[in-house]
Amino acid sequence: GHDSPLAGHPGQEKTLKCVKQDFHWSVMTQLIKDYVSYCQQCSRNKNTHHKKFGLLKPLPIPSGPCICISMDFITQLPLSNSFDSILVIVDRFSKMAVFIPTMPSITSLDLAHLFIKNIFSKHCLPSSIISRDLSTAYHPETHGQTERVNQILEQYLQMYVSYHQDDWNTWLPMAEFAYNKSDHSSTKESPFFTVYERDPQFDSVHITQDTPSGKLSKKSNQYRKMSRENLKLP
Structure with a gap:
């Protein structure tokens, strides 16, 4: 719906x-x-959004998920269960996003713990990380994908939070799922599909025979090739 x-x-x-x-x-x-x-x-x-201007030297397209990610913070939110900020992490290949409640006063060690718990433990260590501090001045596209996700997340929270706006942290898992199940304009597929090669299912679970590993590997390579080709489109 x-x-x-x-x-x-x-x-x-x-x-x-x-x-x-x-x-x-x-x-x-x-x-x-x-x-x-x-x-x-x-x-x-x-709000309405226009497409950003392209980079003179765009970042190279990753060859698969969890190779290059971007990170940013949404700050100065109303207190919600002692949190007032959100750490937004986006995979540059699949566009899969992770929304983590936090506080702007966290130390580098705290940030490392959040990263290990929410990213490393599930996806291993990426080869490169793009953060706001590393983004090139006057070329916001190096970090633009995370800023766009920030806008989408903020709009989602405005739709569902309570009148007092003190429950937004409880909506983050739903917001993350809603974003990741929606098609992305660059890949033409949802982040969920790009990573798991299927759409999320809500009906009863059906147990079937395992797909032969050779066919599964070939299918996975086809999906990744398709995603890379879509990312190259203007």
């Missing part, structure tokens, strides 16, 4: 794709486009 916290009020095309996974009817496309166009929550909380 469009309004569900698991969806996060996506745009027309993303909502249509989400609904098509489970339903179909004759005037479905127009009805969904009209519904999203007149969504009051979206009208109040979403």
Whole structure:
């Protein structure tokens, strides 16, 4: 659906794709486009965005997930369970994002612990990390993908947090899932699909025979090649 916290009020095309996974009817496309166009929550909380200007020397495209990531902080949020900031980490290949509640006063050691707990333990150590301090002046595209994710996350929280805005940290797991299940404009696939090679499922689990490892490896390489080609498009 469009309004569900698991969806996060996506745009027309993303909502249509989400609904098509489970339903179909004759005037479905127009009805969904009209519904999203007149969504009051979206009208109040979403801004228009233009495409950023390209780099003279764009960063090289990673060959796979978890090779290069970008990091940024969203700060000065209302206190929520003692947190007032969010550490946003984005994988440059898959566009998979991780949202971690924290505080701007954390030390380098605290940041390292967060990184080990949330990134290293699940995805190993990336070859390179892009942070705001390392981004080139007047070339925000070196860090632009994380800033765009920040905007999407802030819009999501505005949709669902309480009137007092003191519960945003409880919404971060849902926001992370909603973002990662939505198609990305660069890869043409969702971050979830790029990493796991399937869309998230909500129906009953069906146990099937294992796919032969050779076919699985070939399929994985095809998906990664497709993602790299899509990332090269203007």
